[in-house]
Amino acid sequence: xxxxxxxxxxxxxxxxxxxxxxxxxxxxxxxxxxxxxxxxxxxxxxxxxxxxxxxxxxxxxxxxxxxxxxxxxxxxxxxxxxxxxxxxxxxxxxxxxxxxxxxxxxxxxxxxxxxxxxxxxxxxxxxxxxxxxxxxxxxxxxxxxxxxxxxxxxxxxxxxxxxxxxxxxxxxxxxxxxxxxxxxxxxxxxxxxxxxxxxxxxxxxxxxxxxxxxxxxxxxxxxxxxxxxxxxxxxxxxxxxxxxxxxxxxxxxxxxxxxxxxxxxxxxxxxxxxxxxxxxxxxxxxxxxxxxxxxxxxxxxxxxxxxxxxxxxxxxxxxxxxxxxxxxxxxxxxxxxxxxxxxxxxxxxxxxxxxxx
Numbered sequence: 345x346x347x348x349x350x351x352x353x354x355x356x357x358x359x360x361x362x363x364x365x366x367x368x369x370x371x372x373x374x375x376x377x378x379x380x381x382x383x384x385x386x387x388x389x390x391x392x393x394x395x396x397x398x399x400x401x402x403x404x405x406x407x408x409x410x411x412x413x414x415x416x417x418x419x420x421x422x423x424x425x426x427x428x429x430x431x432x433x434x435x436x437x438x439x440x441x442x443x444x445x446x447x448x449x450x451x452x453x454x455x456x457x458x459x460x461x462x463x464x465x466x467x468x469x470x471x472x473x474x475x476x477x478x479x480x481x482x483x484x485x486x487x488x489x490x491x492x493x494x495x496x497x498x499x500x501x502x503x504x505x506x507x508x509x510x511x512x513x514x515x516x517x518x519x520x521x522x523x524x525x526x527x528x529x530x531x532x533x534x535x536x537x538x539x540x541x542x543x544x545x546x547x548x549x550x551x552x553x554x555x556x557x558x559x560x561x562x563x564x565x566x567x568x569x570x571x572x573x574x575x576x577x578x579x580x581x582x583x584x585x586x587x588x589x590x591x592x593x594x595x596x597x598x599x600x601x602x603x604x605x606x607x608x609x610x611x612x613x614x615x616x617x618x619x620x621x622x623x624x625x626x627x628x629x630x631x632x633x634x635x636x637x638x639x640x641x642x643x644x645x646x647x648x649x650x651x652x653x654x655x656x657x658x659x660x661x662x663x664x665x666x667x668x669x670x671x672x673x674x675x676x677x678x679x680x681x682x683x684x685x686x687x688x689x690x691x692x693x694x695x696x697x698x699x700x701x
Contacts, residue, residue: 434545434556435697436489437496441541441559441690443484444503447477448537449683452570453676455530458517471514478507481537496543499536506533531570538563544693552696555689558622562686564615571608572652573675575601580668583661596661606656612649613642627689634681648674 454470485504490497506513509529517526542560546553579596597605620628620639628639636645643649648671654663666674 440484442687443481444537448534450474554622558619561615561619568608568611
């Protein structure tokens with residue numbers, strides 16, 4: 345198993361950062377980015393002060409080490425026996441997940457393209473792909489057996505409202521004054537889609553429930569991945585501009601950004617390890633392949649994540665050689681690999697559910 349060479353340096357540096365870094369105040373637009381279910385938590389974090397920042401970094405220092413455990417055999421909250429109704433409801437929700445994952449990723453790439461200001465000739469195919477994915481997801485969502493599950497009903501309604509507002513979102517992201525609001529709306533839609541994976545009912549079969557539990561980590565992985573992207577791309581772009589102008593960039597990342605980056609990386613590693621632990625052996629093998637056998641080390645074999653860890657080990661870009669374009673290419677390759685992996689994991693669950701129905 346690979347280990348992160350700078351664990352000691354990283355932990356010491358992050359504790360120093362946590363002591364000095366101010367905790368950002370909660371922005372009203374957090375309601376859009378995180379969704380109603382996370383607003384209260386975000387505001388509590390924002391009022392906790394520097395002490396909480398130190399606590400977050402302490403957690404990050406632990407989470408940045410390799411994490412792996414034996415596959416769960418009795419997931420918390422699983423019913424004690426399978427029932428036909430729970431299996432059928434789980435099947436109906438699982439059936440929508442491949443389209444939900446696909447749409448979430450299409451929305452993410454459309455957002456990134458719009459943010460980068462790509463020309464219309466490039467944006468049109470991205471938007472067309474998103475629109476096609478919406479049609480597929482909508483058809484699948486209509487077949488979900490919501491039953492008395494209010495959380496699931498709310499989640500589906502949230503996605504539908506965000507999809508209906510997509511034309512307005514596309515308009516906002518094209519205007520500088522409303523760019524941030526548009527970006528947050530795109531991100532909220534992506535997060536809402538991925539959160540559906542946390543609402544698949546447990547069925548009372550330990551192995552299937554473990555696989556369902558694993559899917560519940562997907563939205564956390566992508567959420568933290570998006571946070572890392574925003575911070576890294578900003579820093580890499582600032583460095584590139586400074587180098588082009590022949591100057592030096594003294595502080596590409598603030599202490600607050602380093603704290604947020606460390607927290608995102610900690611979440612990424614924990615959720616990735618949780619998925620790896622609970623999923624099937626077949627999916628573990630796939631995850632090992634797309635992370636170059638570093639799935640249990642935070643996927644540091646992937647250039648984009650290796651760059652993140654270099655930044656966290658030194659607090660700067662001094663050891664980072666990756667360019668913005670190379671970072672984007674590495675991130676895109678990993679996202680596409682994860683998309684195939686998660687869809688395969690969902691299809692495996694659907695097959696398993698059919699065998700016990």
